Amino acid sequence: MLTKEQERRYFEYCNLYREEEQFDIYAFAYTHYQMTSQNLTAQQILEETKKNEPLxxxxxxxxxxxxxxxxxxxVKEQYSLSDLQSFLIEGEEIFQTNRRAIYHKTPDNLIKLIQxxxxxxxRRDIADFTSGRGNSILRLGNKGFESLTLVEREEKNAAISAMKLKVIYPDRMNDIEIQVNDLNNYSEVYGEKKFDLIFSHCPWGDRTSNQSEWRFIELAMNHLKxxxxxxxCVPCGIEHRKAFEELKERFIEKGFIHRVIQLPERYYSYTAIPSLLLELSFGNQSIDFIDASQMHIEGRNGYYFSDQDIQTIIDPEFSKHKEVPCxxxxxxxxxxxxYYxxxxxxxxxxxxELADVLRxxxxxxxxxEDLKTDELTSFQLxxxxxxxxxxxxxxxxxTDLPESPVLLEDKDVLITRVSSSLGIAIYQAEEGVQSIVDQSLLVIRARQQSLNPYYLIAYLQSELGQEQLQAVYSSGAIKQASVKSLRELPVPKATIQEQEHWGRLIERKLEQISQKILELELALEDYCEESNRLFKE
Incomplete structure (x- = not known):
C-alpha cells in the first residue's frame, strides 16, 4: 500500500511522461531502474534485454x-532505486487513483487472506494461470518458493510481470517461467506439470465450450499436486451452470472442494458481480463454508478486508462459518x-404446500407494442x-389480452423473477379489469384455508423473509428465481386465525401507505400546476 508521500512522488514521475500510454510508463520506470543500477545507457540496456529477456x-x-x-x-536526481522498484510493483494503484488507465488487480487484502x-x-512450486501483471504471484511468493509459473494471454501484461520479477529476483529468473498463453492451451502442452500452490481468477464472461468457469476450474485442478x-476466484453464479452440473457434482463427490468463502458484492471495484473464493485440495469429506459478504471496509476503489476481518474469517469459531458434509x-x-x-x-x-406458484x-x-395504449382500458399489464x-x-x-395470458386473481402476491433488485407486492383486483403479468414476475396464489396473503407478504418483506429469499435467488448481478426454488421457501407456521389477525393489521398498513402515496402524488401535481401558473402570468 502506497503512502501519501509515495503517491505524490509517483504522480510527479508520471507527469514527466504525461503524453505516454501506461505500458510506456512501465517501460520508462524499468529502463531507468536498470540504467541507474548498472550505470549503463538506454541503448546498452536495450541490447542486453534483447539478448536475455526477449519478452x-x-x-x-x-x-x-x-x-x-x-x-x-x-529522474536520477529525484528518484532512488527503491522508488522506481516500488513504482513497478504498485503502478496499477497509481493509475487507478490517477484515472489515467484501467487495470484491475487482485485486492492486496485477498492475497493476505490466502497467505x-x-x-x-x-510454498514450493507456485502458479498463477491468469497472472495479469504479476501482483498476486509476487505476494504469494514473497515467503519463499522453488519455482514460479505465470500464464497470461496478454503479452504486454506478461512483459510487465517479467519486469517486476527481474527487478525483485534478478538472480532467480531461471526458476521463473512466464507463458504468453491461456490455461487451455498451456494444459495441452504442459498437462503433466503439477504445482503445490495455484492461484487464479476464472476468466469471467467466457462461455465457450472449452473455457467455461467449471472447465477452467477442472484444468486448474489437473495441475495440482x-x-x-x-x-x-469465481463468480457466485457457478453453482447454477446447468451445462456443467455433472462436473460440479463430481468436484463435490470426489472431495475436491475444501473451503468456499463468500466475498462482499462490491469487493472488486470493476464489477458488481458477487464472487467466491474457492480453496481446492484432495480428499475432503466436508466443505467449510464461510460467509464474509458483510465483512468489509469501504475504500476509494471498492471494499476491502481489514486485518481484523481476516483474523475473524480464518477463526474456526467465526459465527458465519459452517462445516457441511460433502x-x-x-x-x-x-x-x-x-445458503448454509x-x-x-x-x-x-x-x-x-401452502400456495400455487405460477410464472x-x-x-x-x-x-x-401492438397492444399498448395510453388510454384507460379494462386490460392491464x-x-x-x-x-x-x-x-x-x-x-x-x-387494448386486448395476448394469447395464453396468466390472469391475476384478487390478493395474488407478486414477486420479481428476474431483477437486479427484489420487488414484492399484493394485487388488489378492480371490478371490470383483467390484469396479467409478464415473465419478469412470479405469482404466489395462496390457498385461503392454509395461508393468508397479507401474512405472507409481511413475512416476505421482513428481515427473516428477505434473508430466506436470498437463498431462493441465483447469485449474480441479475438475480433469478424459479418456480421450483420459490416453492421450497420455508414459511413460519401459524394458525389461520393468527394469520388473519396479523393479516388485517398489514392490510390496514398497506391501505395507509396507498393513501399517503396518493396524497403525495396530488400534492406534487398541484405544485407543478402552481409553478406553471406563476410563470404564465
Missing part, C-alpha cells in the same frame, strides 16, 4: 532509446455459504418495475 524487449523496443534518455538526469490459509508445504492447495452439499447442489448459514426456522412449511407469461416485445412498497404502483394499459 521485456518487445515492450521496451516500442520506444526509441532517446525517449529513455529524455528527463533521465532529473493465512496456505500451508508451508504449499496431491498435497497442494488451489485458490480460485454428501449434504451434493444433495442441495448449493455452493453459496449464505440462514437463520433456522424451527417450525416452517414449504411455500409449495408470468412469456410475452414478446413486438406483440406487446403488470411488470416488475411497477412494484413498490408492497403495492402495484404502475400498470400498462392494453
Amino acid at each position: 521485456i524487449y518487445r515492450l521496451l523496443s516500442e520506444l526509441e532509446p532517446e525517449s529513455y534518455e529524455k528527463n533521465y538526469d532529473k 493465512h490459509l496456505v500451508s508451508d508445504s504449499s 496431491e498435497t497442494g492447495q488451489a485458490f480460485l 454428501q449434504e452439499v451434493l444433495e442441495t447442489g448449493r455452493l453459496l455459504p449464505s 448459514l440462514l437463520t433456522p426456522i424451527e417450525d416452517a412449511r414449504p411455500l409449495g 408470468g407469461s412469456d410475452l414478446k416485445k413486438k406483440d406487446l 403488470i411488470r416488475s418495475s411497477g412494484l413498490n412498497n408492497g403495492l402495484v404502483a404502475e400498470v400498462t394499459s392494453l
Whole structure:
C-alpha cells in the first residue's frame, strides 16, 4: 500500500511522461531502474534485454532509446532505486487513483487472506494461470518458493510481470517461467506439470465450450499436486451452470472442494458481480463454508478486508462459518455459504404446500407494442418495475389480452423473477379489469384455508423473509428465481386465525401507505400546476 508521500512522488514521475500510454510508463520506470543500477545507457540496456529477456524487449523496443534518455538526469536526481522498484510493483494503484488507465488487480487484502490459509508445504512450486501483471504471484511468493509459473494471454501484461520479477529476483529468473498463453492451451502442452500452490481468477464472461468457469476450474485442478492447495476466484453464479452440473457434482463427490468463502458484492471495484473464493485440495469429506459478504471496509476503489476481518474469517469459531458434509452439499447442489448459514426456522412449511406458484407469461416485445395504449382500458399489464412498497404502483394499459395470458386473481402476491433488485407486492383486483403479468414476475396464489396473503407478504418483506429469499435467488448481478426454488421457501407456521389477525393489521398498513402515496402524488401535481401558473402570468 502506497503512502501519501509515495503517491505524490509517483504522480510527479508520471507527469514527466504525461503524453505516454501506461505500458510506456512501465517501460520508462524499468529502463531507468536498470540504467541507474548498472550505470549503463538506454541503448546498452536495450541490447542486453534483447539478448536475455526477449519478452521485456518487445515492450521496451516500442520506444526509441532517446525517449529513455529524455528527463533521465532529473529522474536520477529525484528518484532512488527503491522508488522506481516500488513504482513497478504498485503502478496499477497509481493509475487507478490517477484515472489515467484501467487495470484491475487482485485486492492486496485477498492475497493476505490466502497467505493465512496456505500451508508451508504449499510454498514450493507456485502458479498463477491468469497472472495479469504479476501482483498476486509476487505476494504469494514473497515467503519463499522453488519455482514460479505465470500464464497470461496478454503479452504486454506478461512483459510487465517479467519486469517486476527481474527487478525483485534478478538472480532467480531461471526458476521463473512466464507463458504468453491461456490455461487451455498451456494444459495441452504442459498437462503433466503439477504445482503445490495455484492461484487464479476464472476468466469471467467466457462461455465457450472449452473455457467455461467449471472447465477452467477442472484444468486448474489437473495441475495440482496431491498435497497442494488451489485458490480460485469465481463468480457466485457457478453453482447454477446447468451445462456443467455433472462436473460440479463430481468436484463435490470426489472431495475436491475444501473451503468456499463468500466475498462482499462490491469487493472488486470493476464489477458488481458477487464472487467466491474457492480453496481446492484432495480428499475432503466436508466443505467449510464461510460467509464474509458483510465483512468489509469501504475504500476509494471498492471494499476491502481489514486485518481484523481476516483474523475473524480464518477463526474456526467465526459465527458465519459452517462445516457441511460433502454428501449434504451434493444433495442441495448449493455452493453459496449464505445458503448454509440462514437463520433456522424451527417450525416452517414449504411455500409449495401452502400456495400455487405460477410464472408470468412469456410475452414478446413486438406483440406487446401492438397492444399498448395510453388510454384507460379494462386490460392491464403488470411488470416488475411497477412494484413498490408492497403495492402495484404502475400498470400498462392494453387494448386486448395476448394469447395464453396468466390472469391475476384478487390478493395474488407478486414477486420479481428476474431483477437486479427484489420487488414484492399484493394485487388488489378492480371490478371490470383483467390484469396479467409478464415473465419478469412470479405469482404466489395462496390457498385461503392454509395461508393468508397479507401474512405472507409481511413475512416476505421482513428481515427473516428477505434473508430466506436470498437463498431462493441465483447469485449474480441479475438475480433469478424459479418456480421450483420459490416453492421450497420455508414459511413460519401459524394458525389461520393468527394469520388473519396479523393479516388485517398489514392490510390496514398497506391501505395507509396507498393513501399517503396518493396524497403525495396530488400534492406534487398541484405544485407543478402552481409553478406553471406563476410563470404564465
